[in-house]
Amino acid sequence: MSRPDWTIRPLQAADRAGWEPLARGYKAFYETAHDEATYELAWQRLLAGQEVHGLAAVDDAGRLLGIAHYLFHTSIWTGPCCYLQDLFVATEARGQGVAAALIAAVAECARAQGATRYYWLTQAHNARARALYDRVAQHRGFVRYDYPLG
Numbered sequence: 588m589s590r591p592d593w594t595i596r597p598l599q600a601a602d603r604a605g606w607e608p609l610a611r612g613y614k615a616f617y618e619t620a621h622d623e624a625t626y627e628l629a630w631q632r633l634l635a636g637q638e639v640h641g642l643a644a645v646d647d648a649g650r651l652l653g654i655a656h657y658l659f660h661t662s663i664w665t666g667p668c669c670y671l672q673d674l675f676v677a678t679e680a681r682g683q684g685v686a687a688a689l690i691a692a693v694a695e696c697a698r699a700q701g702a703t704r705y706y707w708l709t710q711a712h713n714a715r716a717r718a719l720y721d722r723v724a725q726h727r728g729f730v731r732y733d734y735p736l737g
């Protein structure tokens with residue numbers, strides 16, 4: 588997917604330096620801290636492209652404007668599903684359609700893999716993102732609970 592000033596493409600090894608500030612920005616928004624080893628492991632998983640996948644919105648100078656991380660999983664009732672785990676756009680690139688383009692690009696990947704459902708989660712207070720999500724998707728009213736395993 589491409590626009591005159593930026594392109595959506597899979598993450599590449601050379602994107603590491605541009606990816607990490609966006610990944611850290613995403614995690615900071617959700618008040619989740621990780622150590623260096625966790626970021627490195629996430630990066631290696633994304634590059635391997637087997638369990639998780641990553642896309643980047645990249646400007647003409649090669650600077651990353653946004654990232655999307657997604658994965659596929661099975662479902663008892665609907666067949667393969669695509670889960671958009673992380674979506675983050677650099678502050679200076681917001682409002683230019685980058686997030687919508689990343690969502691659409693993941694949808695293309697989901698269709699190509701035969702997914703029957705494509706979904707994501709966000710916090711209730713994430714008003715700016717929810718305004719976009721309400722335009723491009725359906726909110727079905729689910730509430731998430733996390734059971735502590737540790």
